[in-house]
Amino acid sequence: MSWLQAMVLAVVQGLTEFLPISSSGHLRIVSELFFGADAGASFTAVTQIGTELAVVVFFAKDIVRLVAVWFRGLVDAGVRRTQDYRLAWYVVVGSIPIGVLGLLFQDYIRSSLRSLWITGAMLIVFGVLMGLAERFGRQRRGQDRLQLRDGVVMGLAQSLALVPGVSRSGGTITAGLTLGLDRPTAVRFSFLLAIPAVFAAGLSEIPHVFEASSHGLQPSAAQMVVATVVAGLVGYAVIAWLLRFVQRHSVYLFVWYRIVLGLVVFGLLGFGVMQP
DSSP states (O other), X not given: OOHHHHHHHHHHHHHHTTTTTOHHHHHXXXXXXXXXXXXXXHHHHHHHHHHHHHXXXXXXXXXXXXXXXXXXXXXXXXXXXXXXXXXXXXXXXXXXHHHHHHHHTHHXXXXXXXXXXXXXXXXXXXXXXXXXXXXXXXXXXXXXXXOHHHHHHHHHHHHGGGSTTXXXXXXXXXXXXXXXXXXXXXXXXXXXXXXXXXXXXXXXXXXXXXSOOSSBOOOOHHHHHHHHHHHHHHHHHHHHHHHHHHHHXXXXXXXXXXXXXXXXXXXXXXXXXXXX
């Protein structure tokens, strides 16, 4: 991997991690289209550590409060009746599915599931599902009305993002809207839900990112560190923008973007411009 490739992929990761358009899918497409090779699942997972650090910084007050309440609630029955204590548990419970499925199917995640045919199809299918959730979801519940069911269902939706093209934020936001959460609540909970899973995945993939591969781009340690930092800085700006955007706008912009991009991927594969 060259420094140009590392920086381009880092910026792509930062721009797309929090938008419901699939960062792993974009890294797969960009690396194949412009560099003729797959950046790899490990590179994707490790750079996500940077974007999740951006979440931790952006929501630092919320995270500190939830962690403190969670620990106090383990010994104080009164604290266990608060919404913050329940919210902390929803994040814990919702993080379990992606961890279990990631371990069970890690070989497929690194190989066959990275086919660009699959990526293109998932961009379109989950774009349509997100559009339907925006159209028919009631969007009447805020953060104070989150339930355990929301954590479980959105956690299951997050696990689908193990397949490039689905989008972790896209899956969780779609699930949240379907369950009746309003857009800002679905987006904020999606950010919080990602923290344990993404950090765990990124840390577990660090040893694999430097393994020699005949089909992927292999970064140096320095490139990996700088790419992770760059992804985090870009991601921080995207968080601030997205939270403002969903306050006033629907997610249809992302729906149409996903569908068009999926069709473009199919066209490029069909004409042999990219290899699957």
